[in-house]
Amino acid sequence: MTEIAIRVEDLGKQYRIGEQIIGYRTLRDTLVDIAAAPFRRLSSGIRGSTSIERQETIWALRHVSFEVHPGDVLGIIGRNGAGKSTLLKLLSRITEPTEGIASIRGRVGSLLEVGTGFHPELTGRENIFLNGAILGMKRVEIERRFDEIVGFAEVEKFIDTPVKRYSSGMYLRLAFAVAAHLEPEILLVDEVLAVGDAEFQRKCLGKMSDVSQQGRTVLFVSHNMSAILNLTKKAIVLDEGCLVLHTSTEEAVDHYLASGFSQTGERLWRADEIPFTAAPFRPLALRVLDPDQRVAETLRSSEPITLEFDYTLDKAITGLRVGIVLMTNRGEYVFTSFDTDALEQFENFSMRQPGRYRSRCHIPADFLNGGQYTVTVIASAFRVKRYFREDGALTFNVDSTGSPGAHWPESRPGPVRPWLDWQIEEISVDDIVA
Amino acid sequence: MSVVDAQREESQLSLTIVKPSRGWAGVNLRELWSYRELIYFLIWRDIKVRYKQTLLGAAWAILKPFFSMIVFSVIFGSLARIPTDEVPPPLFYFAGLLPWVFFQDGITKASNSLVSGRNLITKVYFPRLAIPLSSVVAGVVDFCLAFLVLLGMMVFYGYRPTQAIWTLPLFMLLALATALGGGLWLAALNVAYRDIGYVTPFIVQAWLYASPVVYSATLITGDLWQVVYGLNPMAGVVQGFRWAILGVGQPPTSSLLASIAVALSLLISGVLYFRRMERTFADVV
Known part of the structure; x- marks a missing residue:
């Protein structure tokens, strides 16, 4: 043992x-x-x-007990505010627990945010040393791995430029490169993959799986279920600060996606939040629903997603169109769509009478890529008046488990991830020559 | 893989216990020592960054006390004609300003250090003492630069350093202890109460006038006042500085002991308070 x-x-x-x-x-x-x-x-x-x-006090984490064996990679899942980050903060000694005890055998490296302690005025070279020291590396270690870090980050040409002149991509690559070359026995990783472009995320995931194959103990927090599935064999599920499950990753992910982890999948408007310019339009609620018509924060890309918008009209409006703009959390547009896009609807609802309405639309299964999306709602009469618009009224996560190519541990660029009809056929050499 | 193994053997897999702590805690010198490289890098960063994107760069280390010297020489020397112990006013003020500016910069930077270093505190663990400590110590470089100017001025005015110049490091240590002690208190308080950021300039200003920077300590007469004066470590530092370099005024002998005692108790209480509040820094800052 x-x-x-x-x-x-x-x-x-x-x-x-x-x-x-x-x-x-x-x-x-x-x-x-x-x-x-x-x-x-x-x-x-x-x-x-x-x-x-x-x-008033709140328990961010309570009665949590578990064990991790050396070399294990443990995933930690739970929705926002479930206590995942608090757990990592306690284990990395950033903050003290209120009760209980944790014993940790070995040097701990924590990656709670890449680029911690980067100073914009210092050059890339200087920041590598500073950041390395902050993350707990010895100077000789940093010197030994310096070239490797610079190579991984692909910033050779800019190594003596202050990092404030870096593009955000270069900055992130350098920051992650330093962190990725830490060599502690135990590595705590929180949501590093939530930042950066897809290419960078792919690189991070690759590095993460290297780390886990080197026999180091890793605790890995992420909202990216396919990353969790690919990198970890066991996982714990946290909910409202309590550990609800400690089991195989597949089971934990299923539990997480199946249980109604639904607190933020809904936006309700209070009367005082509605600008008076919106009258006579009054938004009531915006919801994201899973196939069982339950409000959900995280949905599967392999299942249809429903968006539902409730509102009241105090007076009749001519030519009203109510719609949504879907964007990724990186600000890329996915689509814009209105409830009267279909000509038939447009004619039926040319004049919308006072009353309470619900406009709903379905995003088909196997359409969205994994990631976080924000919904902007709009109510307007074309070229007459915009009654109401709220940017980012709602945010939801899409999990790409079961989407095309999910067997490769990588994030795919692009907001959509449809199944395309691929054919592979072998063509004989003669054909090519001809 | 081999690297990891080697480290494993070397570190013998140190055991870390995470649990709630209670009451007062002393300084874990061993831990602080094991983080010496980080402290070194933080000091180095503070020095490097201090005058980045300024036109004059490190010259500011000299110009800051130099400008104050000119103002003091004009107002207190030429207009108010405050006696300067027969020393030319510029030299008199500059010699007093050197330890003072070191102290002022140290305590001001330290008091703000935790708040400005919040993204470090909330993301990584290390002994929190490293942050205010490095902000105070980084001022030594500024001091050394300005000290060269003082030597130049002494040549210009035909002054030779006295025999007692070897006591200078002692006074510097006293200034450092006072700045760090006060800085630790203010830094820890600043985390919870940002009011400290507004109060610190007033504390520093009052402290300036309570120290013989713009006037000579010989103006302070009467036993009672002498005793009260001895309670201000910076009075001993500034007075001692002028005595050690220019050979003017009294060696602050009897009051020096009181100064040391006060500085040490400020430092020790500062460390204790800091260590007690340290646990909640990441939650509150």
């Missing part, structure tokens, strides 16, 4: 609401906070010390 590489026992992390859970803060928040701070202090002084315990 070999030693355990990572043993996690009853690990838990509690956040005070308003600390980490709120994703980002605006300058206004900060200003308001600064202005309110003395008063808050004052009021907490009056209420006494109990106010600290009364602050």
Whole structure:
């Protein structure tokens, strides 16, 4: 029996609401906070010390226990906010757990974000050393692997240029190259593949599978189910901070895709969110539905996807068209489509009476590529008035499991991934000569 | 594969325990030492980046105290005619400004260091002390550059360094300890309360006038004031600096002990507070 590489026992992390859970803060928040701070202090002084315990808290992770053997590659799946990143942050000691214990045998390298500590003013060469040191590499190690890193990143010509002059692609390649040449016994990887172009993602995946074949222990967080399937044999599923499943990757992915992990597949409009210029059009709800008509955040590309838009008309509108613009999260357009595109519909609904409506459309199976998509909704009368438009009203993930070519662990460029009718035939040499 | 194996043998697969910690924690010097290369690179980065994309580059290390010297010489020397211990005002002010600017830069940069290094703190683990430490230490290079100018000025005014010049590193250490101690407090507080970013300039300004930079320490008379003065380590540093280089004023003997004691307690309390708050940095910053 070999030693355990990572043993996690009853690990838990509690956040005070308003600390980490709120994703980002605006300058206004900060200003308001600064202005309110003395008063808050004052009021907490009056209420006494109990106010600290009364602050609302949330468990980002709780009662999580599992073991990883040396050389295992463990996938971690769960929807946004399930505690995946928190788990990696605890294991890499960026933040402390509130309860429980984890013992880790071996040097830990974490790739929670590529390019950590890159300084725009420094050259590529300088950043390799700085970033390497930050990631825990010794200087001799960096020197030894320097040429390899530069080669992998394909930035030889620009190695003495400040990285602020780099294109975003070069920047990412260099950042990943440094991280990819870390040689720890245990590697924690979070969503590195969410950035960069398809070519870069393919390279990352290739490197990741190299790493896992070298017998190193890897914990791998990703929304990309085919990457998880290809790189890991076992996986854990997290939901609302709890470990719900620790099993083979296939089973975990099926569970994840099948269970209604549906919190963000829906956009509901409150009355105060609707601009008054939209009147008499009032958006109510936008949903992404799986084949069972359940609201879903992640859908399979091998199954049809339904988009459903509910709205109310307070007055009749002539020539109204309601539609969607689908874009990838990298901002590429996939298509624009309106509910009155068909001539028949256009004539039937030339004048839309007051009332409540639902416009829905179906994206066929085997059409979208894997990835994240955003939906923009539009309600307008052509060349008369745009009543309402919301960019990125909704985001959903498409998982490319079962789509064409999914047996190759790579991401494919392009927003669509249809089955095309391929024929392969052998043609004799004579034909070529002729 | 072979590389990994070699490392395995070498590191004997160190065991890391992740668990909640309670109460006060001391400095883990061994851990800090094992991260010495990172600290070195952070210092190196701070020095490299400091004057990037400036026209004059590292000349700013000299110009900053130089401009202040001119202003002080005109206002306090020529207009207000504050006595400068018989030393030409420019030399008097410049000698005082050198340790002061080192201290001021150190404490200001340190207090802001965690906030500006937030993307490091939230993405990688390393002893957090490395960040404010490197911002303070990086100032040594600026100091050394400006010190060369001071030597030039001494030649110009016909001053020769005194025998006591060997005590200079001692005063520098005292300034460093004070800057780091204060910087650790402010940095840790700044993580939770961004007010510190607004307060620091005022603290530094008040501290400037509480130290004999624009005036001579000989102006401070009366036992009570002397004692109060001794509580400000920077008073001892500035006074001692002028004494060690120019041979003016009193050697800050009795008050020096008090200064050292105050600086050390500031440093130790700063480290303790920093280490206590350190656990939540990544969550709060």
